[in-house]
Amino acid sequence: MRFDYFARKRWNALAFGAALILVTLAAVTITEYNVVKGFTSIPEAIRWAVSNFYPNEKSLEKLPSIYDKLVETLLVSIASTTVAAVFGFVFAMMGSQAMGVGGALAFVSRSIATLFRNIDVAAWSMILLLSFGQNVLTGYFALFFGSFGFLTRAFMESIDEISSSSVEALRATGAGYLSVICQSVIPSVIPQLLNWILFMVETNIRHATIVGILTGTGIGFSFTLYYKNLNYNAAALVVIVIVGTILLIEWISNYVRRLIL
DSSP states (O other), X not given: OHHHHHHHHHHHHHHHHHHHHHHHHHHHHHHTOOHHHHHHTHHHHHHHHHHHSSOOTTGGGGHHHHHHHHHHHHHHHHHHHHHHHHHHHHHHHHHOTTTTXXXXXXXXXXXXHHHHHTSOHHHHHHHHHHHHOSSHHHHHHHHHHHHHHHHHHHXXXXXXXXXXXXXXXXXXXXXXXXXXXXXXXHHHHHHHHHHHHHHHHXXXXXXXXXXXXXXXXXXXXXXXXXXXXXXXXXXXXXXXXHHHHXXXXXXXXXXXXXXHO
């Protein structure tokens, strides 16, 4: 019986691998992608980048402008994350099984979280462009909606993992819903919630660059502007600033995690 189980698992794995290879070959054939040419062009691309894509003395004059756009990007990312965390916590409390809300309210809350979580930030940007145009507000709402869906689901799972004994004990003493939240739920899950918020801030700073390209705002717009004007030296400086900022934010985030967890 045990042999049959492992044999079936092995055949399933082989069948999946064969199907994946067939799909890959079909995709390469339909798109007319030249695999050999794609890999052999990598050295040439590296040579071009080394020869053209680097900051020079003239591009450093753009640094104050790049810095202003970077600050705008950081502020939008942090603001959208923190506001989304507040709304996400409220919806997570309504959808959590541990809180025992249940019924239509929990179903609606979970459905909204699932819907918002499965629409990518780039898709939100394109949808909102139709209503708000190319401005900071479009980028803010795109990051907010994406963060809201993710954080609601993450908060919901964190709340469901807490022990229900403390919640039941407080309810047995006649404590109200808000008292249970403040005295049991929040103290139990706040380290996990802060961890998810920090993770979302990191993610949104990365997403904000792509959103800025689509919405014409922030440091993403600076990169697009310089690149389209063939100012590759300034575009390279933007990339270096973005990478440095992401590494710094990640270091700060890890340091804060070590303090609170």
